[in-house]
Amino acid sequence: MTEKNFRNEEAVLDIHDRPKVTHWVGLSLQHLFTMFGATVLVPILVGIDPGIALVSSGLGTIVYLFVTKGKIPAYLGSSFAFIAAMQMLMKSDGYPAIAQGAITTGLVYLIVSIIISKIGSAWLDKILPPIVVGPVVMVIGLGLASNAANNAMFNKGEYDFKFIAVALITLGLTIFYNMFFKGFLGLIPILLGIVSGYLIALLFGIVDVEPIKNAAWFAMPNFEIPFVQYQPKLHLNAITTMAPIAFVTMTEHIGHLMVLNKLTKRNFFQVPGLSKTLMGDGAAQIVAGLVGGPPVTSYGENIGVLAITRVHSVFVIAGAAVFAVGLGFVGKLSAVILSIPGPVISGISFVLFGVIAASGLKILIDNQINFDKKKNLLIASVILVVGIGGLVFKLDTFELSSMALATVLGIILNLILPETARSEEKTN
Template identity: 65%
Template sequence: MKNQDNFRNPDAVLDVYEKPGPSQGILLSLQHLFAMFGSTVLVPILVGISPSIALLSSGVGTLVHMLLTKFKIPAYLGSSFAFVATMQALMRQDGYPAIAQGAIAAGLVYVVVALVVARIGSAWVDEVLPPIVVGPVIIVIGLSLATTAANDAMMNHTKYDLKFFGIAIFTLAVTLFFQMFFKGFTSLVSILLGIVCGYILSCFLGVVDFGPVAKAAWFTWPALDVPVVSYKLKFYPAAILTMAPIAFVTMSEHMGHIMVLNSLTKRDFFKNPGLHRTLMGDGLSTVIAGFIGGPPTTSYGENIGVLAMTKVHSVWVLAGAAVFAIIFSFVGKIAALIDSIPMPVIGGISFLLFGTIASSGLKILVDNKIDFGEKRNMLIASVILVIGIGGAYLQLGSFQLTSVALCTIMGMLLNWILPAHAASEIAHQEEMTKKENN
């Protein structure tokens, strides 16, 4: 890893600080917006929150995160899936005010942890998260989303639809075609072009529903649901105690995503601008989302996949995507048009994006020359991969430790507990030493 202030990544087309031209920047930013759109609006839809609010909180949260990290990290923040089940239960019981207080509490947990990290430093990260843990965890982050991509590509509601799968494969094929056989800017926006071509095919096949687009107003004011203003100040301790601990789960995912960005950009964001700043930015983003009525936010794997594919790591591009998200939250027609992108189109793109994230984990193992002939490495990687990809989770009442967080914790524990060499290897070494002495 390099000091990002004095280093340009030779593998990047546009490095972190580099600014694209206006027309190029607009298309690159829209590409990021479309990549994260499906997941970001799906969370509020599942919970019963306005999708336009999710877009607004996503855009504002991303800019806040960039401001706190001194515009050094190309990260985009979208709606977090980790809180969905809890938010659904709270919505049925007490409505959004309870969710808002829970979201704010979760964000404040980030803030407290960030202050602790700022005090004691982040040198411990290299010790608890060595390459043998980081590589498999990043593979899990990509492959744990594989089922989501496959379902988006195949399923029309709850039934398999061959037409949907055809659209997904067509979208994937077009994206690969533009990526492999074109150079320059066309290759950079291959994901956007794939989405556009998939959307056009979906129109011809009658999959796109233009009804909501026709009904949508050109200008809409997001239904801001500010609990401090809209509701009597009622305290919801159960909501706070339920949602706040989930912050520790999303912190694990947050650090996993930072690891991927470190690998892609050849930098160490844990040191510069510092883990405390990335945590503080994520926490304040979630606090703001709670106040304006959106779901908690977190860094997004979809956007990291775009960074990995295009090798465009510019913070200007990510900031542009955030600005567009804010604008589109007020433009009803555009928001509805983006919302009309069929899920098989998103699924086809996700085949590539999520796989690229997993491949980044493999690259870490290769670059660090991890020896799987060593029993310790094989055991750590095996446990991480099966727990993470298998979807194992820990449920304690209403608190759930997701598979990504659980496999990360298991990997850290095994790295700490297992000896540097297995007993059989030690015995073999001792036997060889005796033979040599004799």
């Protein structure tokens, strides 16, 4: 069976299945709500208009889907990897420097994609076997577990029983919806969990409704477009600061593709090819930089939604992207979603991140990885502890995140360690 007519029978909606119009809105809103908190948090921390980040994430996702010819159900949102660099550039040179850095990172992706298109990606199978892929996928899921737990417990640094109660109720309701609802309601347990959690949070009095009352219905984002809002000039420090980080986010990009491969029963490294996926990501980052948004990257949270719902349709992802662009101009609705408290998002995240981690475990089980072999045991151990423990490698402005560092160490150990330890060799 060719890739063209292959269908994953385990999926409720496979990649090219179009949902009913009546279902489409709910399924897309589910993805929108899932990515919203993280996508707007990045610009808030940097000092960029959150409305621009919504528009740039939607446009970036549409560009990504176009470049990959609608073959990969991935949503792109604001990247956390560049926060420190963007904060520094905002203080020293203002937004134009950030824009130049974002465009530069996109160009780095494009250059790497061209190189890979020439030499191929067969080398990936050698450096990323199941013993590396499985633990890396687990790290993707569990790496932010502590953040989710902290957001569920602490209110401005103080332990808050209301917070953890809302998080656990949201978690419980989401699990209930996922297990006992069927039909269309069974496809949107995350959306139902968020809405239910929000209502519970209102009852507990932890939702700030004042920004909603004060928000305008229509609000034009403060776009930062070159030659319109500002005259671009060379910011060498922006290039040297942000370009190296592109190689860090590429490891995250590859990690997310590994998870998507497993969920959709496809090999996106072959079709449409890693060169196309990197090209799509790079083009999306350039578009984000041109409209004034931060660099974008694929989101693990949305991959979690794909895993739970088994709705893998790119039409649903595209719908979420269109909603994100429109939402960037609706101040009142943006304020409502922005008001969703941390405990509600945490309650959902316990499920989303856990499902991704379980997918990594399934990779190890399906490939019957033998942990009696010391090489396998050591590779998995290092990846898990470094990635989940939050070990970060810093050198001046260059920073290798814990997930990226865990991936790099796993690849190195797999390449340099012998298949059999001397203590495992049989003696005559």
